[in-house]
Amino acid sequence: xxxxxxxxxxxxxxxxxxxNKIIFFLFCIAFPNGLYLRAWxxxxxxxxxxxxxxxxxxxxxxxxxxxxxxxxxRTTDFGETRPLDPLAIAVALGFAVLPISPLTWVGQxxxxxxxxxxxxxxxxxxxxxxxxxxxxxxxxxSRLIFHFFMEFILEIDAFLVATLMNRPWSSxxxxxxxxxxxxxxxxxxxxxxxxxxxxxxWIIARSWYGTRGFARSILFxxxxxxxxxxxxxxxxxxxxxxxxxxxxxxxxxxxxVASLLTSLSIAGISIWGARR
Numbered sequence: 599x600x601x602x603x604x605x606x607x608x609x610x611x612x613x614x615x616x617x618n619k620i621i622f623f624l625f626c627i628a629f630p631n632g633l634y635l636r637a638w639x640x641x642x643x644x645x646x647x648x649x650x651x652x653x654x655x656x657x658x659x660x661x662x663x664x665x666x667x668x669x670x671x672r673t674t675d676f677g678e679t680r681p682l683d684p685l686a687i688a689v690a691l692g693f694a695v696l697p698i699s700p701l702t703w704v705g706q707x708x709x710x711x712x713x714x715x716x717x718x719x720x721x722x723x724x725x726x727x728x729x730x731x732x733x734x735x736x737x738x739x740s741r742l743i744f745h746f747f748m749e750f751i752l753e754i755d756a757f758l759v760a761t762l763m764n765r766p767w768s769s770x771x772x773x774x775x776x777x778x779x780x781x782x783x784x785x786x787x788x789x790x791x792x793x794x795x796x797x798x799x800w801i802i803a804r805s806w807y808g809t810r811g812f813a814r815s816i817l818f819x820x821x822x823x824x825x826x827x828x829x830x831x832x833x834x835x836x837x838x839x840x841x842x843x844x845x846x847x848x849x850x851x852x853x854x855v856a857s858l859l860t861s862l863s864i865a866g867i868s869i870w871g872a873r874r
Contacts, residue, residue: 617676620687622668624709628694628702629664632737635699648850658861659795659802663733666802667726674722676713686712703738706730725805732801740794744785751790755783755834758827763835772838779841781834789830792860796822799864803872818871825863829856 637654649655676683686709693705710727717723744751752770760767765775772781785791800819803809833856837847846852 617679617683618671618674621674621676621709622671624687624691624694625664625668625671627691628706631694631697632699632702632706633660644850652850652854652857657792657795657857659799659864660733660736662865663729663736663798663802666806667729667733670722670729670805671726674726675720676723677717677720680716682712682716700738703734707734707739710734725808729801729805732798736794736798741791744788744791748785751788752783752785755788755790755831758789758831759783759834759838762831763838765838772834774837774841775839776841781838781841783834787830787834789827792826792830793823795860796826796864796867799868800871803868807869807872809872814871814874818867821871822864822867825867826860829859829863 633654633656636656637649640652640655641649644652653661690705690709693701693708696702710730713723713727714731749770756767756770756772759765759781760772763772763775766773770783772783773779774781797819799822800815804815809815833847833852837844840847
């Protein structure tokens with residue numbers, strides 16, 4: 599058999615695959631590529647074992663979202679393949695194989711918007727790609743928004759910590775209890791940087807349990823956001839009260855505990871709300 603005949607046969611076999619299998623394969627490529635840069639930077643800075651303990655500076659909520667997406671896309675009914683479907687998938691795949699993690703999420707965002715626009719009446723499509731868009735928002739777009747409003751957001755963080763612990767503050771600075779130490783709240787310490795995880799956690803639970811209701815969604819997203827802010831504000835506040843324990847609370851141990859509590863709170867609140 600000639601080379602062109604083999605390629606033609608292979609292309610025909612790929613084209614005949616159900617869309618859910620093709621998109622499942624696309625997600626299997628895109629998700630690791632979308633995370634590798636953050637994981638590699640954390641391993642480089644802290645070493646493999648601390649990075650593993652801290653789940654490579656990637657929230658467990660992100661990993662759960664990916665797992666749930668891979669599960670539900672396998673049973674999603676896409677209907678008949680439409681003329682632009684192969685192009686949309688090819689573009690998303692092109693972004694996913696580039697060695698630039700943020701571009702992966704740009705491509706997946708485009709894919710999600712395409713399928714939501716072309717199949718608006720399909721509930722399984724809606725659940726699948728709303729979850730994909732929530733994952734993209736948490737992994738990329740929320741970070742860009744945060745950078746745009748960073749100065750204002752960090753001032754709010756400082757105000758919350760200072761108010762909770764009754765300490766003086768100015769801008770993004772909080773005076774510690776010893777009167778000699780000043781804490782500067784930076785991007786990685788912000789409560790609001792993780793609030794997109796609360797939104798993502800609710801979309802995961804909503805997709806899994808088939809929950810409906812806009813008011814319910816707003817309520818439980820707000821409760822999750824409040825829990826995220828409270829956990830992080832308390833952690834920074836403890837540093838303000840006991841700066842001598844800075845390395846313990848702010849280091850990998852404190853970060854790991856805070857991340858675990860945040861993930862458990864988001865999961866518990868989201869599942870509770872979705873099952874009510």
